[in-house]
Amino acid sequence: MDDGPNIDGFVCGTCGKFHPELPMDFAVDTPYPYLVIPVEERKSRRYLTSDVCVIDGKEFHIRGCLEIPVIDGPRPFAWGIWVSLSEKSFKQVIELWDYNGRETEPPYFGWLCTRLPLYSDTGILKTHVHLRPFNKRPLIELEPTDHPLAIEQRNGITMARVREIAAALLHRGIADGPNHLA
Numbered sequence: 001m002d003d004g005p006n007i008d009g010f011v012c013g014t015c016g017k018f019h020p021e022l023p024m025d026f027a028v029d030t031p032y033p034y035l036v037i038p039v040e041e042r043k044s045r046r047y048l049t050s051d052v053c054v055i056d057g058k059e060f061h062i063r064g065c066l067e068i069p070v071i072d073g074p075r076p077f078a079w080g081i082w083v084s085l086s087e088k089s090f091k092q093v094i095e096l097w098d099y100n101g102r103e104t105e106p107p108y109f110g111w112l113c114t115r116l117p118l119y120s121d122t123g124i125l126k127t128h129v130h131l132r133p134f135n136k137r138p139l140i141e142l143e144p145t146d147h148p149l150a151i152e153q154r155n156g157i158t159m160a161r162v163r164e165i166a167a168a169l170l171h172r173g174i175a176d177g178p179n180h181l182a
Ligand SMILES: [Zn+2]
Pocket: 012, 013, 014, 015, 016, 017, 019, 167, 170, 171
């Protein structure tokens, strides 16, 4: 996402007004299992950074980019989401964190751990987690199922769909500003 997160504005299908920027990605700050921990217990039960989240020392999550090709767009659309890894995989990923060439490692298995709006049951999707070169978050590839999100990742979407996603999210009270899902 070297070109900045947003591109030209769009006339919104929800409010009918012109929004000056069209987000090409939306991200979530924490994995879903973190969000279900009572607020007062969160601090003591987790280790959390912008890239990793460990709960109770035994649930391991990393953040990645679930990219969706945009057929008529300048670059892919991306969901900034979280996946869970086995302890073994997680330790390997941490060991490789600063390793130049980590992108040559085979992918890791992970469960999608983000409940994306607009899609049902994203908490039951299997993924492959591909490490990418330094400073790039892992690329999350869904298993090729018939889930609508997997179909979109496989076949790509159009800019019209990107505008539709933005129009829905920006008005549901779940995006507290462009690019960020509360
Ligand atoms: Zn609008």
